[in-house]
Amino acid sequence: MDSELTFLSGNDIPFLKAGVVIHQPTIKEIGYLGEDAFFTGCELINFSKNMLAEEDKINLEDKSNFDILIAILREHNAVMQKNRNCVEMVLALLFPEYRITLTQKAIVLQKNGEVEKHSIDRDNFEDFKIIFNKIFSFKKDDTKEYNPGGDLAKKLAEKFNKRKQVLAQVKNDKNKKISILNRYVSILAVGEKKDMNELLKYTVYQLYDEYDRFQLKMAYDINIKAKLAGAKDLKEAED
Numbered sequence: 001m002d003s004e005l006t007f008l009s010g011n012d013i014p015f016l017k018a019g020v021v022i023h024q025p026t027i028k029e030i031g032y033l034g035e036d037a038f039f040t041g042c043e044l045i046n047f048s049k050n051m052l053a054e055e056d057k058i059n060l061e062d063k064s065n066f067d068i069l070i071a072i073l074r075e076h077n078a079v080m081q082k083n084r085n086c087v088e089m090v091l092a093l094l095f096p097e098y099r100i101t102l103t104q105k106a107i108v109l110q111k112n113g114e115v116e117k118h119s120i121d122r123d124n125f126e127d128f129k130i131i132f133n134k135i136f137s138f139k140k141d142d143t144k145e146y147n148p149g150g151d152l153a154k155k156l157a158e159k160f161n162k163r164k165q166v167l168a169q170v171k172n173d174k175n176k177k178i179s180i181l182n183r184y185v186s187i188l189a190v191g192e193k194k195d196m197n198e199l200l201k202y203t204v205y206q207l208y209d210e211y212d213r214f215q216l217k218m219a220y221d222i223n224i225k226a227k228l229a230g231a232k233d234l235k236e237a238e239d
Contacts, residue, residue, distance in 0.1 A: 008209060033089050
């Protein structure tokens with residue numbers, strides 16, 4: 001199977017280690033959640049203890065990323081309930097045909113009317129995240145805060161927020177909330193003279209791929225125009 005073509009085609013992705021298929025949601029489907037809820041859920045799912053300093057990993061040596069995620073989601077307070085809802089909504093986008101239950105040891109998936117249950121747990125969670133990150137092209141970071149609450153959660157959140165603050169400073173956009181997907185759709189609609197409603201049918205992978213290709217084309221066209229105008233010693237633009 002050509003994995004790049006599978007993701008680019010927008011097809012559902014087989015996750016054999018759990019015996020399920022993962023749906024690639026469209027931008028329009030994500031719009032039902034809103035970007036804030038969507039990225040909050042994604043950040044929690046994608047949390048890794050590798051983000052923490054070495055001294056903060058000492059008490060977590062025997063804990064997997066999945067164990068930490070479940071511990072955070074099981075914190076009983078209003079803030080955590082909101083974040084738990086975000087995670088459940090993201091999972092619902094990925095598994096629309098399944099009923100989702102978060103237990104102490106697994107994310108349990110069960111189709112309505114079927115007895116068989118499927119699980120994402122500490123044994124296959126990292127494999128799931130590889131597909132998860134590919135579907136949503138998580139090579140870029142947003143600047144939203146992560147604040148789950150609870151003793152373990154608060155400690156992790158503090159470290160996580162420091163990382164987010166650095167990212168916000170790098171982007172020089174601390175005081176402005178950016179709607180990433182909204183902006184990409186808007187730019188491509190104008191730049192490529194496309195119907196915005198058609199772009200909303202794209203998956204995140206398709207949208208990012210086209211946006212990156214659009215940027216390359218713009219840079220290439222500008223390079224050619226500059227050469228035709230007599231510019232010298234220009235760095236060759238990627239074709």
